[in-house]
Amino acid sequence: MGRITSCSKLIRQLTHTSRGFASSSAAAQSLGRPGEVVTNVTAPEGPSGVLHVPPRLLMGPGPANSHPRVLAAQTLPLLGHMHPPFFKIMDEIQQGLRYVFQTNSKHVLMVSGTGHAGMEACIANLLEPGETIVVGNNGIWGSRVCDLAERYQAKVVNLQKEPGQTYSKDDLSKALEEHKPAVLFLTQGESSTGTHQNLAGVGELCRKHGTLLLVDTVCSLGGVPLFSDAWEVDAIYSGSQKCLAAPPGGAPLFFGERAFEKLQSRKSKVASYYFDLNLVGDYWGWYDKRFYHHTGMTSTWYGMREALALVANEGLDNMWARHQAVADHLWAGLRELNLEPFVEKPEDRLITVNTIKIPEGVDPVALVTNAMEKYNLEISGGLGGTVGKVWRVGLMGYNAKMENVEMVLAAFRDGLKKQGRL
Numbered sequence: 001m002g003r004i005t006s007c008s009k010l011i012r013q014l015t016h017t018s019r020g021f022a023s024s025s026a027a028a029q030s031l032g033r034p035g036e037v038v039t040n041v042t043a044p045e046g047p048s049g050v051l052h053v054p055p056r057l058l059m060g061p062g063p064a065n066s067h068p069r070v071l072a073a074q075t076l077p078l079l080g081h082m083h084p085p086f087f088k089i090m091d092e093i094q095q096g097l098r099y100v101f102q103t104n105s106k107h108v109l110m111v112s113g114t115g116h117a118g119m120e121a122c123i124a125n126l127l128e129p130g131e132t133i134v135v136g137n138n139g140i141w142g143s144r145v146c147d148l149a150e151r152y153q154a155k156v157v158n159l160q161k162e163p164g165q166t167y168s169k170d171d172l173s174k175a176l177e178e179h180k181p182a183v184l185f186l187t188q189g190e191s192s193t194g195t196h197q198n199l200a201g202v203g204e205l206c207r208k209h210g211t212l213l214l215v216d217t218v219c220s221l222g223g224v225p226l227f228s229d230a231w232e233v234d235a236i237y238s239g240s241q242k243c244l245a246a247p248p249g250g251a252p253l254f255f256g257e258r259a260f261e262k263l264q265s266r267k268s269k270v271a272s273y274y275f276d277l278n279l280v281g282d283y284w285g286w287y288d289k290r291f292y293h294h295t296g297m298t299s300t301w302y303g304m305r306e307a308l309a310l311v312a313n314e315g316l317d318n319m320w321a322r323h324q325a326v327a328d329h330l331w332a333g334l335r336e337l338n339l340e341p342f343v344e345k346p347e348d349r350l351i352t353v354n355t356i357k358i359p360e361g362v363d364p365v366a367l368v369t370n371a372m373e374k375y376n377l378e379i380s381g382g383l384g385g386t387v388g389k390v391w392r393v394g395l396m397g398y399n400a401k402m403e404n405v406e407m408v409l410a411a412f413r414d415g416l417k418k419q420g421r422l
């Protein structure tokens, strides 16, 4: 059998090589009319037949499993991206976004791309070259924003903290006083460290200093309370693939009044064409008429429309309570296994991505591998400053259910038992 396989491999290689030679010269001389040339790169063996993927329960920091209704919506027939029925779907998405962001601002939309696309859109539009941004950098997302803001030629003040810590109003007040930045950046749910940044009162502080408050809510939106208007937040980006139970590919974005004014009064052109919110906003109906900027992500927006309908049907209060209840259940079970939270202060602990201290002498990778091999279950290790220190368990969106918590606890119990720890 082995010999037959290697023989056919050899024949394939030979045919490929000789065909490649013969046809590449034919192709070079051809005008490319159908039937005139033969392909000079053979059809691959990989993407042929019907795609199958193994089942996975995604209980890491994201993506989480999508809601089946969202996935079903993505299989609907395509509409043209400038067709009125598609504009209606985009309008419905914006209504859903206003609810999930708790805002009355007109200026919400979905950025085409993942959370990073939302991050880049905010930085590119809110900062002009030479302006200062103070970055709350207590994990990997602050580091990314420092990098991005530098690329857009902003002056970056890196307000570094150890992983597991958050910012007090006093910390922020001092930084605003000292640097008078155009923008202050904070991450509400720091998924690399498992912290939850308290945002209440920070918007008010920013207003006193003429600073815009920009917040990352990629892994927290829909899972923990957020009141964009009441907390006077100016700009927010998020992600589709976590508490909103949709696949990756869309970044919800919110601009409040002051952020929009900043966009309107910029002296310099936004350095990114793709993320210029003057242009993208046009397509989403921020101004009088809708103009084509890029092809709308038809199927992805169908899914987002459905994800936001699910949020509206359940109600945000119920969603927040559901996320809290499963997190409480997880921690009660983990404590029985003698596992401890990484984040010291209870009020700083994020419930959507939970960080669990790795006990001395335990092999964290063996536990994660066992969970995957035996339970088809994803539990993750640390990221950035938490590598080797924590496991991360996500309880987000469609996955924030008691039976999934039971599965995670069973995997921890089994993994620890295998290492003689129980």
Ligand SMILES: Cc1ncc(COP(=O)(O)O)c(C=O)c1O
Pocket (backbone or CB within 6 Å): 061, 062, 114, 115, 116, 117, 141, 187, 189, 190, 191, 192, 216, 217, 218, 219, 239, 248
């Ligand atoms: C808090 C936070 N911000 C930003 C991102 C980046 O999002 P994406 O990977 O969708 O680009 C993530 C992704 O895990 C995240 O958890």
